[in-house]
Amino acid sequence: xxxxxxxxxxxxxxxxxxxxxxxxxxxxxxxxxxxxxxxxxxxxxxxxxxxxxxxxxxxxxxxxxxxxxxxxxxxxxxxxxxxxxxxxxxxxxxxxxxxxxxxxxxxxxxxxxxxxxxxxxxxxxxxxxxxxxxxxxxxxxxxxxxxxxxxxxxxxxxxxxxxxxxxxxxxxxxxxxxxxxxxxxxxxxxxxxxxxxxxxxxxxxxxxxxxxxxxxxxxxxxxxxxxxxxxxx
Numbered sequence: 290x291x292x293x294x295x296x297x298x299x300x301x302x303x304x305x306x307x308x309x310x311x312x313x314x315x316x317x318x319x320x321x322x323x324x325x326x327x328x329x330x331x332x333x334x335x336x337x338x339x340x341x342x343x344x345x346x347x348x349x350x351x352x353x354x355x356x357x358x359x360x361x362x363x364x365x366x367x368x369x370x371x372x373x374x375x376x377x378x379x380x381x382x383x384x385x386x387x388x389x390x391x392x393x394x395x396x397x398x399x400x401x402x403x404x405x406x407x408x409x410x411x412x413x414x415x416x417x418x419x420x421x422x423x424x425x426x427x428x429x430x431x432x433x434x435x436x437x438x439x440x441x442x443x444x445x446x447x448x449x450x451x452x453x454x455x456x457x458x459x460x461x462x463x464x465x466x467x468x469x470x471x472x473x474x475x476x477x478x479x480x481x482x483x484x485x486x487x488x489x490x491x492x493x494x495x496x497x498x499x500x501x502x503x504x505x506x507x508x509x510x511x512x513x514x515x516x517x518x519x520x521x522x
Contacts, residue, residue, distance in 0.1 A: 290391065291335060294456065294465060295328065297321040300351035300501075301459050304328065305415060308337040309389025316341040316388045317364075318408065318415050319458045320354035322513050328354070329361065341388050344368045344376070345417025345458055346405040347509045349430065349502040356512030366512055369397075371404035375512040380406065396445050400438020401426030407446065413454040414469075420446050421457045422464035423476055428491050430499075431506065435491035439484050447473050 291308035300321060306328065308315035315337035320328055332339050339362045342355045346369065355366045356375065367386055368376035380386065382397035386408070394409040398419040405426075408415045418426030419441055428435045446455075451470030474480055478490050499505070508514060 291315070291337065293331065295324065297324055297351065299323070301461050302351050303456065303458055303460065305456060306331060307388070307391060307410070308335060309391050312389035313337050314340045314389035316343055316391070317358065318343045319345055319348070319417065320358060322352040322354040322357060325354045325357050325361070339364045341386065342366050343386065343393070343408055344372065345407065345415065346402045347372050347431065347506060349499045349505050351501060352505050352508045353513040356514050359512070369404040369406045373510050373512055398441035398445055400428055400434050400441045403432035403434070405441070409449070412452065413456060414446065414449060415456050416446065417458045420455055420472060422455070422460055422462070422467040423472070425476070425478055427494060427496055429496070430502070435488040436484060438491070439479070439487045442479050
């Protein structure tokens with residue numbers, strides 16, 4: 290398997306490129322619209338064909354490149370059943386996405402947003418904003434729910450083998466990867482915490498509103514296409 294972790298410094302977003310060495314088919318997970326040329330250049334340099342684009346949820350801090358990548362490569366856009374209606378394929382818990390011989394298992398992990406999913410591939414899981422390195426996504430917009438996220442973390446993700454590598458959609462502190470076992474032991478928000486304690490933590494974060502939310506959410510519900518200006522505007 291070919292694997293690359295890419296980073297967008299403006300939004301601190303990780304994009305993941307995975308390719309099947311036998312068929313040369315490839316997938317991008319959580320691509321950022323400003324990085325389309327970078328990502329497609331790498332796909333070409335590695336001798337791959339982009340066949341799929343996977344979004345973990347409707348992001349609020351950056352605009353997805355899924356729609357533009359579909360236009361430029363005819364790739365299939367995959368998202369959650371509760372997410373962008375423009376996705377070619379809408380998936381739910383237990384579904385599979387096949388990219389060549391790579392088989393991604395879909396895990397419903399709502400709570401950060403109501404449409405959040407994670408993608409499990411063998412010994413690694415791509416968790417979007419549900420589980421971060423020593424943290425987790427906020428729960429105060431897009432039908433987020435701290436109680437629901439607690440269940441997603443403890444009943445879905447933390448039931449994976451401890452050695453499963455966790456690749457999140459963001460990191461703000463210089464980390465690139467963690468593991469399920471590490472987060473079960475050391476994640477300060479959830480390790481050893483009751484549901485009530487976790488909810489209290491999430492209700493008292495007092496985070497600023499995402500700077501791009503008013504642009505990003507509508508655009509991402511349209512696979513990254515911003516709404517046209519009103520006629521005559």
